[in-house]
Amino acid sequence: MHSNTPPRSAAGSSRRATNIGGRLRDEKPSASRPQVKPTAEGWVQPMGPDGRPVLQFAQKRRVVKPPRHLADMNLAERQEVLKELGHQGFRAKQLSTHYFEHYTTNPDDMTDLPAASRHALAEALMPPLLTEVNRLKTDRGDTIKFLWKCFDGVLVESVLMRYPGRITLCVSSQAGCGMNCPFCATGQNGLTRNLSTAEILDQVVQANRVIAAGELGGGKGDGTPERVHNIVFMGMGEPLANYKRVMDAVHRMVDPAPEGLGMSARGITVSTVGLVPAIKKLADEDLPVTFALSLHAPDDELRDDLIPVNSRWKVDEALDAAREYFDKTGRRVSIEYALIKDMNDHGWRADLLADKLNERGRGWVHVNPIPLNPTPGSIWTSSEPAVMHEFVNRLRDKGIPTTLRDTRGKEIDGACGQLAAANEDNTDETIPERNPAR
Template sequence: MTETSPARPANTGVRQTRPRTEGWTQKKDAEGRPLLQFASPKRGKPPVHLADMTPPERVEKVKELGLPGFRAKQLSTHYFTHYTSDPAEMTDLPAAQREELVAGMLPPLLTEVRQLKTDRGDTIKFLWRLHDGALVESVLMRYPGRITLCVSSQAGCGMNCPFCATGQAGLTRNMSTAEIIEQIVRANRLIAEGGLGGKKSDDHSMERVSNIVFMGMGEPLANYKRVMDAVRIMVADQPNGLGMSARGITVSTVGLVPAIRKLSDEGIPVTFALSLHAPDDHLRDELIPVNSKWKVDEALDAAREYYEKTGRRVSIEYALIKDMNDHGWRADLLAEKLNERGRGWVHVNPIPLNPTPESVWTASTREVTNEFVRRLNDAGIPTTLRDTRGKEIDGACGQLVATTEDEAAAAQLG
């Protein structure tokens, strides 16, 4: 399929706002194109943690530390089931060797800098400092019947999308498998201690994270191996992992086509989400710089292939930006492209962009949003306007970024 659509149809009278950076300078390559960072910068590696190892590797490591191999299962139970790294709570381990075992297997990975809460305590944003001083965020959200954690997979992001706060600072480094998992374990610990907003009387869901969305800092498929190793631990039965359902895990991407195809062959039925944001290459080249490598049709073909191989319906994420990508003709073009690839394979999740005062980047109006959704639904594309959580604490989609205020707070920890 080829891209034939112009920037906008002639004589429609619609306003077309062009993307531009505001308050920061977009990194460019030698030819003046937005710089894409796929490789992680070289930095000191985090300490190796139990969650970086396979179960057999955990047994061997425990033996290296001078204890019998069965202690690895006990340690895994404490970490993945009781959500603790505190040796004082591990009374089934030998007191004389407990501290050394925990230090060797469960080294500290995330230092909590602070929490910010909103939605009457049902949404919490965590700011974490990694071992090398890098800062990342994750967002915990209680919904009726489920608890969702938005996790980071990289410190920063190298995809350089101009409307996303995370991408403005570039990529600091990939996160390790264990650093990804630790976000979930720490969130589960907080829930177990009653730190998340009140549960409704008719809500019979489990009091732990049930859903994961890789929509925090970073491009998950640019850190492919560590993200997939983390997913395997999420779905592994306790005590070897977190015992989660793969169907409750969403892996998103801005369109790294080779990695999407690789994900299709993993045999793990996660939900796949493509952050599209424009159905035409003319605009998407500017909104999503990786579109210069893999065009809209290539990304959609790979997404359709994911559905064909896994049977899992694909999600299309679409941030609605006023006068930029929210035109009715773009809804029609999106529906046309999706329907060309069949029916029943995709679901569209529009979300009004989290607005910035006085900025070209602001949310579509309610009327325009409703019209965009209506056109998709009328074309037979299942479409649901996504709930926005955490705007008040800069915890919503596209808002996660380490600010100078965050850096100052982290520095006070010493």
Template sequence: MPAPGELTFAAPRGAKKPPRHLADLTPAERREAVTAIGEKPFRAKQLSQHYFVRQAHRPEEWTDVPAASRERLAEALLPELMTVMRHVSCDDDATRKTLWRLHDGTLVESVLMRYPDRVTMCISSQAGCGMNCPFCATGQAGLDRNLSTAEIVHQIVEGVRALREGEVPGGPARLSNIVFMGMGEPLANYRRVVDAIRRLTDPEPDGLGLSQRGITVSTVGLLPAMLRFADEGFKCRLAVSLHAPDDELRDTLVPVNTRWKVSEVLDAAWEYARSSGRRVSIEYALIRDINDQAWRADLLGRLLKNKRAHVNLIPLNPTPGSQWTASRPEDEQQFVRVLESHGVPVTVRDTRGQEIDGACGQLAATER
């Protein structure tokens, strides 16, 4: 049975589960796994050190592990999960998008973005998406499957390794922020996303030792999962993909709104803000002549006034053949002014990656 708030999906005929990986397991489960293949329990911590701290994935690099044990441990706990099909870069190499092929041929994407003061990685939690938002390339492609915990975590582990080794132009760097805003609806893959957050933030060597405050999890508004997430005790940021302040339009732009309305979704967001102590990010893709009218900015401002919220306006990155496109600059500026008149903090997101199929799902779609 799926957990509350977790959506089921039909797996492709003949599809195989991802292989079990170290990052799928808790530290206790790792010890049990190495013991089950005849190794000493402390080998689990050695493997965790190599994977999470050193990002050393090849058995020949594990010089503290007997040669006779390396292949057996690798096969049991560090199988190859995913391979890079290609990297594409833009913005003077400050943005690098990676297309991954998973063990079953499924394609997913992640994006590494360098800014003067930080490095952000945008990762996928599903292959495709079942939310069917009409302006989103991933949503229009449909859902292939959920990613495993390890498939989610490995995107970040590889990003950390690439930054440390200087593979990304600009010299060695540390990862600052992780955003679950790539392919998929994170809270529709609830258990694996939550487990991934724990692996990312568990202290080294059990995990990557990253800060929960540097992680943002987005949702279109899966109400039961949002309330459950508020009970996890996380200090992550929640980002609600609202895109319209009125139910009439949001029913079209975000079809799950026909089940959970704007007021219910925002109430759940305020509950998360209360439990986490974090301000909620309200994501709003500005679409020309669709949701960018001043009266909608006024309605949004009234909904958010005096709440622990920050609006992140996103100039739409149009997808090929789509009827949707970005707002005019003057409409964007007016939208900002109206929100600010209500005292609502607002930022216009820096646009990245347009010349490399930057909208989520576009790069994978070119390979289908």
């Protein structure tokens, strides 16, 4: 614990004195509203011999590796590969410019390369990685969900979103996920395999190609070049379970062109459900990325069932690692919290969360409550608006910076926890936007 923080309070006690709107109210955790238990719906959650959800940190089977791509390498490594293949090393910079700045892998577009060797050069360093299977977009066109087929037929998704003043891409880091969270569509089939560094980056390059072609709605329309500003590793998979490839991808994102995309590290968010050793490793990377902890419950009793990795590393351990990230990097941590009706949205949990964060100091953290995508008749549905606002206000009353987050993409199953890589054969379909959050 940090020397500038007060001693632990009785935050987890069974009765709590709560000040709401100037009224002091004594609230029991079990009072006023029911407590819904996390239960997988529509699928059977894999369980181990100990009766706990199975966690999968590595691929179960050996897989054929994706073909070597220039995005897997730094510029010097690309030059060496070309020399080994009998090409001139400086061609690596030209190929890199075409990929990272012009967003093309078509040899016919590379007129600065000798006509006789264009195809051979592109084949050497730009093998096909992701093929677009279909895309879904909102009726305003400012959110697009892509379904990609990898070289081996594995399907993954990413979501491109335009906000005022910025464009964000939610990228996948794995095909499937092994964290076995009962509310998440991505994890229902477990982990298929890790994505390569280049497969992660190709999601960004192809999104930039779509933007450059004017296919993302809501642009300025004045011909100003646009591209992805922000990356969030909140698509399919647990990013820190694919640590090396994710970090290599982040380096390529921030490497100056033409070695990489030349993005700002501060525009990149790496999230995790709480792999504590990897969080500590991330803090030592000397990369000022934003770190986001998907917490979703402040008490171990609920989080053990809601986020199964909590059976390995408890809430306090995850929060201590998050605070350590702030101490080492100076970058404020984001706490992601999906508000689920009658499950984790009780007022006493907002108080408990605030107390736990304040115990670790002030000014180091920001909370993003996220309304879960509503599903009629399901236990996995969003909190009522009044409940959400009370939850947010109770955090703010205790001095916690809190922003209720936009659930962009829910009408195309592109919101948090909805990415399942299902091929519905509806290429470039436009879906009317339902009750968009703004």
